[in-house]
Amino acid sequence: MRQVIVAGNWKMNKTVSESVEFVKELQEGLGFDLKLQVLVFPPFTSLYSIGRIVDKSRIGFGAQNMYFEKAGAFTGEISADMIKSCGGEYVIVGHSERRHIFGESDEVIGRKVKSALESGLKPVVCIGEKLDEREAGKTEQVIERQFYKAFEYVQEDMIEDCVIAYEPVWAIGTGVNATPEQACEAHDFVRGLLEKKYNGGVAENFTILYGGSVKPGNCKELFEKNGVDGFLVGGASLKVVSFLEIIKIVNNMLV
Ligand code: PGA
Numbered sequence: 001m002r003q004v005i006v007a008g009n010w011k012m013n014k015t016v017s018e019s020v021e022f023v024k025e026l027q028e029g030l031g032f033d034l035k036l037q038v039l040v041f042p043p044f045t046s047l048y049s050i051g052r053i054v055d056k057s058r059i060g061f062g063a064q065n066m067y068f069e070k071a072g073a074f075t076g077e078i079s080a081d082m083i084k085s086c087g088g089e090y091v092i093v094g095h096s097e098r099r100h101i102f103g104e105s106d107e108v109i110g111r112k113v114k115s116a117l118e119s120g121l122k123p124v125v126c127i128g129e130k131l132d133e134r135e136a137g138k139t140e141q142v143i144e145r146q147f148y149k150a151f152e153y154v155q156e157d158m159i160e161d162c163v164i165a166y167e168p169v170w171a172i173g174t175g176v177n178a179t180p181e182q183a184c185e186a187h188d189f190v191r192g193l194l195e196k197k198y199n200g201g202v203a204e205n206f207t208i209l210y211g212g213s214v215k216p217g218n219c220k221e222l223f224e225k226n227g228v229d230g231f232l233v234g235g236a237s238l239k240v241v242s243f244l245e246i247i248k249i250v251n252n253m254l255v
Contacts, residue, residue: 001205002204002205002206002207002229003036003037003207003229004035004036004037004207004229004230004250004254005036005037005038005039005163005207005209005229005230005231006036006037006038006039006230006231006233006243006246006247006250007038007039007040007041007124007165007209007230007231007232007233007237008039008040008041008233008234008237008238008243009041009064009092009095009211009232009233009234009237010040010041010042010043010064010237010238011043011064011097011234012043013043013238014042014043014046014238015045015046016045016046016049019042019043019046019049019050020046020049020050020053022040022240023040023050023053023054023059024053025240026038026040026059026240026243026244027054027055027058027059029240029244030058030059030244030247032248032251033251034058034247034251035251035254036230036247036250036251036254037060037230038058038059038060038247039059039060039061039062039090039124040059040060040061040237041061041062041063041064041090041092041124042061042064043064044063044064044078047061047063047083047086047087047088048086048087050086050087051086051087051088052087054087056087056089060089060090061087061088061089061090062083062088062089062090062091062092062121062122062124063078063083063088063090063091063092064091064092064095065078065091065092065093065095065098066078066079066080066082066083066091066093066112066115066116066121067079067112067115068108068111068112068114068115069115070115070119079119080115080116080118080119080120080121081119083121084119084120084121088121089121089122090121090122090123090124090163091112091116091121091122091123091124092123092124092126092165092232093109093112093113093116093123093124093125093126093150094109094112094113094125094126094127094146094150095126095167096126096128096167096169096172097172100130100169106145106146106149106150107149109125109146109149109150110149110150110151110152110153111153113125113150113151113153113154113162114152114153114154117154117158117161117162122161122162122163123161123162123163124162124163124164124165124209124232125150125151125162125163125164125165126164126165126167126211126232127142127143127146127147127150127164127165127166127167127190128142128143128146128166128167128168128169128171128172128186128211128212129142129143129168129169129170130142130169130170131169131170134168134170139168139186140189143166143186143189143190143193144189144193147164147190147193147197148193148197151197156198156199156202159194159198159202159206160202160205160206162206163206163207163208163209164190164206164207164208164209165208165209165210165211165232166183166186166187166190166208166209166210166211167210167211167212167232168182168186168212169212170212171211171212171213172211172212172213172234173213173234173235174212174213175213176213177212177213177214177215177218177222178210178212178222180221180222180224180225180228181225183210183222183225183228184225184226184227184228187208187210187225187227187228188227190208191203191204191206191208191227194206207229207230208227208228208229209228209229209230209231209232210222210228210230210231210232211231211232211233211234213235214231214232214233214234214236214246215233215235215236215242215246216236216242216245216246216249219231219246219249219250220249220253223249223250223253224253230250231246231250233246
């Protein structure tokens, strides 16, 4: 069974007190029969405080990034064990902002995925093409390269702890989401890669999220598509009202 996930990527937003207030409010709002996994990805500075108040049966959480080394002279970096020590269970790896603003390579992302898994964190691995790549007809080529590099060190016994978020870069923070058809096509392609590298069972059970300008007004039509197993939400996850609305819409679509 594929796990449905609605995750909020807060990016560089919210102080500790704002984060705690958000999680408390969200928790209160989740007092219904929840059939999916809700995740939040706060900034590093809020992880510890959230770990102390979160009800993990309702909300899981993790970090937006990590470094692949376990410890040492890596000024400014955070290890998987540090995230775990705050209670985090997940980590976003390879977000397009890490790739394109901070210059993270496919190789680095592969090492981060490996390190996260070895430390017992579940990586949410982001892949997706830029606008010029889509316009040049290179979408599948880019996704394929990112996929194979990200999972280079992941054997079949570890793959079930991973989640993929397909996030076309041109849709992130732009208000222009991929159409349900575009999302579906990319998700099918990724599932095909999972089948090729692993097997049909892995592909069938794997959770692939869509991310890029998801909001209450478009999540229904996106989630209706086969193969879209939930969302990684940026902007609309910053307010409890809109994040909760997305969660409720998706939850109501589950039997
Ligand atoms: P957005 O961001 O929903 O604001 O487009 C998504 C993401 O970057 O994960």
